[in-house]
Amino acid sequence: MxxxxxxxxxxxxxxxxxxxxxxxxxxxxxxxxxxxxLTSAQVKQIEQIGQACYEFYKAQETLYLRSVEGKNLLRNRPLKAPWVAAYLDRGKPEALIAHARAKALRGTVPMVIRPDLLVTEDGFAVTEIDSxxxxxxxxxxxxxxxxxxxxxxxxxxxxxxxxxxxxxxxxxxxxxxxxxxxxxxxxxxxxxxxxxxxxxxxxxxxxxxxxxxxxxxxxxxxxxxxxxxxxxxxxxxxxxxxxxxxxxxxxxxxxxxxxxxxxxxxxxxxPPMRPFQEEKLSLALFHHHILEDFWRENLSKQSYKVLAKVIPQSWVMDPVELPPNAVLDAPYVGG
Structure with missing residues (x-):
């Protein structure tokens, strides 16, 4: 209101x-x-968030399918990320994975989406984009x-x-x-x-x-x-x-x-049965430093700016063994 x-x-x-x-x-x-x-400024921001979420879904599909097919993610420099599809497919039934990749579903996104928003002192924060x-x-x-x-x-x-x-x-x-x-x-x-x-x-x-x-x-x-x-x-x-x-x-x-x-x-x-469109993991992928140029290329400047502000910094917690010289991209806990 x-x-x-x-x-x-x-x-x-x-x-x-x-x-x-x-x-x-x-x-x-x-x-x-x-x-x-809601103030008029908040209404305007919600409208921008809605458009940004739609663009995010379209870019998310591009990211997933290029990852599956081993294709390059960027226009002007090499970047492949097979690990994106591996993350998003983890634990999913094979039949559902095959269905989600079907050519008949290319370009389909949920007809109704809802970004779950928290009102903070610094504006809105997205906790989930619900399909x-x-x-x-x-x-x-x-x-x-x-x-x-x-x-x-x-x-x-x-x-x-x-x-x-x-x-x-x-x-x-x-x-x-x-x-x-x-x-x-x-x-x-x-x-x-x-x-x-x-x-x-x-x-x-x-x-x-x-x-x-x-x-x-x-x-x-x-x-x-x-x-x-x-x-x-x-x-x-x-x-x-x-x-x-x-x-x-x-x-x-x-x-x-x-x-x-x-x-x-x-x-x-x-909504189409495409599990990669229903993962909160995607919010962490938005902030992944390797994928930053991909998101910038596949989102409008306005939508990238909006999402960068409202999606809290997130990390993928992957319980894998690290070699001694590896660096883990994760938040600091206790300082």
Whole structure:
């Protein structure tokens, strides 16, 4: 919220709003009469962070794939870094690694990303860039709840609503389908967030959109397609929004089919199942001194400057033996 407000939200109205609509399973809330305030300078910085994060994802893919293929990272001097892919692939199933490298997925990034920000005395600090973020429905709900409080001062007021923006970005995956059927699949591990996704889907159905929430066990492969049962008949799913973490893949019943699906089916799943896009390790790679020139070449000057300021200095902790003459690039502890 920008600085300005009309009238505060009463405790009774806030309590009633959250009583009428559960957004997170088994969660309680502290209510505020006003939305969290942001200065115009902070709003501008958040917008810059958003653009920088998008560029970071694109550059991250370039870094990973060039590392995998043994290609040079820079335009004007030799630099190869096979260790980057080795780090990012460590502990991942071979089938998932192969899927992430598939040509059909080249250039794909998560359709919704959320940088987790801390407000510090020196400005914002990024603790994570989340590819499967909770809070999409919650944020949309809160924006609507506080509209009467802040009017046009509310961030996003007068612009595209988050509910419709979420749908349009999903529908863009299948531009040739006029009224796509969208299935939001929420795993057991992510069940806490199912209520907000149910609310989001219900809002879209009120707009005439075909969006429903399912458990992964509720969908079934039918030939090259994925279907759900609607009134006893199979309904082809045009787009899947994946709401499960890749570390939970072994517990997702449809995962094996998705990993082996034909190219068209792979593209209709978002966020794409590309584990290198979901690693906090990437924040440490941004600060790795060997890769500094790569990031400068593959990010705009503005975005590099923004990320250098908001991503805290981070190091890769690798438990390997070092020869006596080696130097470990790591923080000093205790001086």
């Amino acid at each position: 920008k600085e300005a407000h009309l009238s505060a939200l009463s405790y009774e109205d806030a309590l009633q709003a959250f009583s009428d609509q559960s957004l997170f399973e088994n969660k309680t809330w502290r209510y505020s009469p006003e939305a969290f305030p 499967v973020p909770g809070g999409i429905g919650l944020t949309a709900f809160l924006n609507r709840l506080y509209t009467d409080v802040h009017g046009d001062a509310l961030i996003g007021a007068g612009a595209q609503d988050m509910v419709t923006a979420f749908y349009e970005v999903l529908a863009s995956r299948v531009p040739n389908v006029s009224a796509p059927y969208v299935a939001i699949l929420v795993s057991d591990e992510a069940a806490t967030y199912r209520p907000e996704m149910e609310w989001l889907a219900s809002q879209l159905r009120q707009l005439g959109k075909r969006v429903h929430v399912f458990h992964p066990d509720d969908v079934m492969p039918l030939g090259d397609d994925i279907c759900v049962g609607i009134d006893g008949d199979p309904q082809k799913v045009d787009v899947i929004y994946r709401f499960w973490e890749l570390f939970d893949l072994a517990n997702v019943s449809i995962a094996e089919f998705l990993l082996k699906a034909r190219e068209a089916a792979q593209v209709r799943l978002t």
